[in-house]
Amino acid sequence: MLCIAALCAIATASLAQEDGARSTVPEIALDGSVGPATADFVIDEIEAANARHAPFVILRIDTPGGLSSSMREIVQSILASSIPVIGYVAPEGARAASAGTYILLATHVAAMAPATTLGAATPINIGGASAEPADNNSDDGPDTTQDGDTAISQTSEPDLGNAETKRRKQVNDAVAYIRSLAERRGRNADWAASAVRSAATLGADEAREKNVVDLVAASQRDLLAALDGRTVATASGEVTLATADTRVRPITPDWRTRVLSVVTDPTVAYLLFMIGLVGLAAEALNPGAAIPGVVGAISLITAFYAFNMMPVDLTGAALIALGVLLVVAEAFVPSFGALGLGGVAALLFGSLMLTDTPGYDVSLTVIITIALAAVLILATIVWQFRRARHTRIETGHEGLVGRHCTARHDFEHQGRVWLHGESWRAETDTPVIENQSLVVTRVTGLTVHVRALDTLETSR
Template identity: 25%
Template structure:
């Protein structure tokens, strides 16, 4: 009763924001486009459900342009965004510190560290004054707008200064130290925050935590941004390009291109990644068909997977978790999705039909165990008593022919005789 009366008075006499749920975003890896997407989605959900956003920071840093976009999103957010370096013994260096200092409430667990904000390009620290002064000015301005220590903003960029939780609180870099999330929410209840340039009292009536889980495309980008995964993809692409150069096999070229393009997905804005996946999937399926299924359906299979992932990513992020983001004119988006699905299913049915027809004409067992019916080019003059070499699928084979074949003519494999092919001429 007493709490209810106090709450009513607070709402009447102060500009208050009553939090009924908290949307949690875990930033526990390198900050990239997927991080921006998660933060934007969490802010949208919190706005529509009278909630707040809690960013759990445990990161070595990330991309500068994405970080600045996240800071701008937080500054313009209609809901409170709380930054918290957590769990204990974590760190939020570089981009993590930028984000923490731009949140409406900045908090740290007891044994955590922030700092080391000098920008890096290609592994080398940037000392160019234009870039440094721009970042210093922006971080100082953002920090001071929340009543925090602007000097630290300068020193963490120019001198890579680091601070522990106790020192950060003493120097007014952060607002609170909390041992866990529940402790944090208790300590910030009733706090005044600057929300869209208006002092607002934060009233937390519930501690319902809802995690903003990464979407399919965000998870893919996160995975591709891992340095180990990136190195493996680059190495495989190089090996496949070398194999394609030595053998001339089209499947090796296509596979190398696939890996190179996929490795670039980590730099795409997440909103465009779904479209890129759909386009690439369609291109791979068509390439496989045009190659006469030379890769035995492997390329088309990868294309189909990319198509499916791309179409799934077109749905609102929380569709499959049962918490749909309310969008104006949602029926129009639904109609567009249904049309896309219908087109996709029609295209996929057409591809499957063509594959079935192709395999009926050329049984898989025959295609995989022999080269019967495969076309190639004669490298030498070939006759019944004068064997020569032909090039099939980018590889050289010794061959004979009942009918004379001149060098450079198109040939078709009639049968395999041991390690030799029997061919027939097609055209010269």
Template identity: 30%
Template sequence: MEQTGRAGVLLLLCFLTLTAVIPAVQAEPDQNHGGAVYWIPLDQEVEQGLTRFLERGFREAQQAGAEAIVLEMDTLGGDVAAALEIGKLLRSSKIPVTVYIKGEAISAGSYIALNADHILMAPGSAMGAAEPRTITGERADPKTVAFWTSNMRAAAEVHGRDPEIAAGMVERNLEIKGLKKKGELLSLSAGQAIQQKMADRMVKGDADVLRFVGAHSSDVIRVDQTLSEQVARFVTSPYVIPVLFMVGLAGLAIEFLTPGFGLPGFIGLGAFGLYFFGHYLAGLAGVETFVLFAAGLILLLIEIFVPGFGIFGILGLLSLAASVVAAAADRMFSLSTLVVALLLTVVGMVIAVRQLGLRGGLKRFVLNSVQENTTGYVTQPGRRELIGKQGKALSPLRPAGTAAIEGKRVDVVSEGGFIPPHTPVKVVDVQGLRVVVRALSVQDGTDSGSR
């Protein structure tokens, strides 16, 4: 099992290393394309990995002197912070940006679209419903809603679109006569968006999009995601991060509860390694996060093997938490997720210990050995039967020494003062393993203490 675990981790490390070291296979700008159109997909979830991918695509388009950028959009939204960065990228672009909504532009997708110079929509597509929500699906607090509403208004105003309609996609309490009732969220079909001048035109396919931007199919340079960008997008997803934390902590906890170091420990370390590596590829984590994580692990190991009154353990946990937070785009989200995952792991460890008993690393903290006769441990038998027996001191009793009682050598203590060797003695008391003797008269063998 341990060999299988090591092999799996080696393969994982090789995979991560290759995605970082091998140069990304990118679309080389064709210097002969004077009217090049860069066609970039904007699909699935909006997160920080997508931001870095779009930044690369815009950078390549700028270097190639492209005449237009087309973002083919189909997304249900995602991270607000990532959407704000992408919106800023679109507004600052010197190359005209056209968003082609081929499927959905919901939530963060609608905000990104409003920042484009032009919006084209395919039949059956829609945009809107941009109310911010938490990771659990609950409505965001009023402060966040107000912030997001103002950003939607601003994005619409930049290109002469109706800011009230943009705000209606976020604000439930806003009423727009003939279009939106109070208490509802606004979502526009392709026809409605064009009628309300929130979109420029309805297009039936890629050819119509190219005609709109004045280009031919030979002018198109498609920008695809590299393997490292795909990994970064996957790892930075707010739905994947909690899973990585749970797997990482659970793997290390199982390893701590079981003897040796095997597959669970490798999986736990691999989950945290994937988290840091993905954020590193997304440009969110630096070398310092890896240093903090390694320092945290070392401090925890020191706490296990070297008594430190918990100081090393506390510092180790703080270092691990700091590394996770430092690598995150949304630090509060990552910190809260890590705390929840840690609490669940502790509960799981308690249940495992109660059900399965102590194993592995926890054994060193608990004395669980039992001294039994079968293992060679024999307790000292009681010696109350010696009371009243007589013998002779073999050594001076000052007051401890040895005496021969009925032919057996016994460790004794005199009742009073000094008793010379060869003096007759009598056992007068036994207190546990302590045998108390009194000197007898040499002439008649009577108790010297009775005179």
């Protein structure tokens, strides 16, 4: 027994020593749009890898773009990292578009899998400004301007509006930023500028030929083999990569990051906003129902949280709220569709204006579905009003006119009649006999005016 225990201890120690000899590096997945939740996840994992003194980090990229603020946070984390961050656009068919291009150019080693792309890094205004500046500077020539105001003063016309001036500043700032990242890593800064100015894109092989990325690797094994022995400069100095005995550990977002990513998805946030407005409106129409109000309040607060994290145009959000209020007002004010049509128009335009950032736009299918639903609700409200307008009044004195009644006794001018099971005082211009069928012609106070029921008149 002692021999067996000793052998087990030796085997365990040997396995532990073997595992210790193999270094473990994390592979951080940057999938989907670049947003606040994604940025927090990537930054936390890079910092954790630095704290564990990992040999390097692989940042696997597949993104259509996202928010400039979140992208800059990730870039700052990469630049401040003491260990190399390897950017790898993978798997095949993936892309590092828009914000992903900046992140890839910021990494210490930029790699791409075959059949992947990068580029199209032009910033997009929420207001829908043109994606290309009016000065249309050369895409291939160097752009040494670092100050947006200086660039504008050299090329802009005197009558340019504030929106165009702001647009030029935004593009020039993005050009200066992406050039600085490319130059820091010794990559093609001129092409990087063209990715911003003219939304240029490249495939993996062409990107390698133009010195936009460092290498093309078909698989993770090929990537590690190509990295072995490469020396890179980090925030703490030069590091030589040794990848011969490296074991890669994939890291995916935790449940919190996934939940926040779903909540901050523009389409989900838009639906939460609509549910919140409709829920509060339903609670106002039916006070005490509780459930619509509770669901609406929670949805609206969650939508506000998402909007705070997203590049939302407040004008679009205000138009959506106005549209819902106008459609609801149609149920109280019989405008026969005027308010409702205005509400649908405000809802549609507000939805289209809500956001216009690549990777952060609301699904057009959802917008059209919501608009059609609003039109259907409006048509139902108008139909109900029209129906009520042509429906006979059933209550009050107006509801008694035309009703049938029966004489309780013989009388010539005044007497009593049975009406709705009640005895009413009646007046008539012609004599009536007991149990004769009569019809009410008008009502004065508590007196009904009746006449004999025509034999051709059908009973009600």
